Amino acid sequence: MSNALKKRKIAVLGPRSVGKSSLVKQFIENHFQESYYPTIESTFAKSVVYKGVEYDCHIIDTAGQDEYSPLNAQYAIGIHGYVLVYSIASKNSFSMMQILYDKIVDFCGVSKVPCVIVGSKCDLTMQRQVDSKDGEELAKANDCAWIETSAKNNINVGKVFELCLQEIEKMTSPNQTEPTKSSCLVM
Numbered sequence: 001m002s003n004a005l006k007k008r009k010i011a012v013l014g015p016r017s018v019g020k021s022s023l024v025k026q027f028i029e030n031h032f033q034e035s036y037y038p039t040i041e042s043t044f045a046k047s048v049v050y051k052g053v054e055y056d057c058h059i060i061d062t063a064g065q066d067e068y069s070p071l072n073a074q075y076a077i078g079i080h081g082y083v084l085v086y087s088i089a090s091k092n093s094f095s096m097m098q099i100l101y102d103k104i105v106d107f108c109g110v111s112k113v114p115c116v117i118v119g120s121k122c123d124l125t126m127q128r129q130v131d132s133k134d135g136e137e138l139a140k141a142n143d144c145a146w147i148e149t150s151a152k153n154n155i156n157v158g159k160v161f162e163l164c165l166q167e168i169e170k171m172t173s174p175n176q177t178e179p180t181k182s183s184c185l186v187m
C-alpha cells in the first residue's frame with residue numbers, strides 16, 4: 001500500500017466579513033486578528049489526522065461573495081469539499097448559504113457535494129440573529145454537516161475541518177484520491 005498522503009482540497013466560501021479568513025488563520029496559525037483585511041484569495045496547507053489517517057489538506061480561503069457573484073470555476077473543479085461560512089450575527093449572511101450551495105451543485109452538475117455549513121462568531125451571543133436550530137435544519141435539508149464556531153475564542157475551529165474530511169470520505173470510495181462523484185470533471 002502507498003504511503004503517500006491523501007490530498008484533499010477544501011474551499012472556504014461565504015459572504016464578506018463573516019470570518020472565513022479568521023477561521024482558516026486560527027486553524028493554520030493559531031492566532032486571531034481583530035482588524036479586518038478583505039481577502040483576495042489565499043491557499044494554505046496543513047496535514048490533518050482524521051480517524052487515524054493523515055490527510056494533506058489544501059485550504060483555499062476565498063474572497064467574500066454576494067448573491068450576484070458568479071461562482072469561480074476554480075472553486076468548483078478539483079475541490080473535494082466545501083466549508084460554507086455565515087455569521088450567527090447576520091441573518092443576511094445566513095440567507096446566502098442556500099444560494100451558495102445551489103450555485104456549487106448547479107455548477108458541478110451534481111445533486112450534492114461534501115459540505116460543512118459553519119455559523120461563525122458564536123462568541124457574539126448578544127448580537128445573535130440566527131438560531132442554532134435554523135442552521136442545523138438548513139444543513140440537514142441539504143445533507144451537510146453543521147457547526148458553530150468562534151475563531152476569536154478558538155471554539156470548534158479544528159472540528160470544522162474534521163467534519164469536512166468526514167463529509168468528503170462519506171462520498172469518496174476507499175483509496176480514491178481524485179474528486180469524482182461529488183465534484184466537477186473537466187471534459
Ligand SMILES: Nc1nc2c(ncn2[C@@H]2O[C@H](COP(=O)(O)OP(=O)(O)OP(=O)(O)O)[C@@H](O)[C@H]2O)c(=O)[nH]1
Pocket residue numbers: 014015016017018019020021022023033034035036037038039040062063064065120121122123124149150151152153
Ligand atoms: N467576535 C468575533 N469576531 C470575529 C470572529 N471571526 C472573525 N471576526 C472578525 O470579523 C471581521 C471579518 O473577519 P474576516 O476573517 O476577515 O472575514 P472574511 O469572511 O474572511 O472577510 P472577506 O475577506 O471580506 O471575505 C474581522 O474584524 C474579524 O476580527 C469571531 O469568531 N468572533
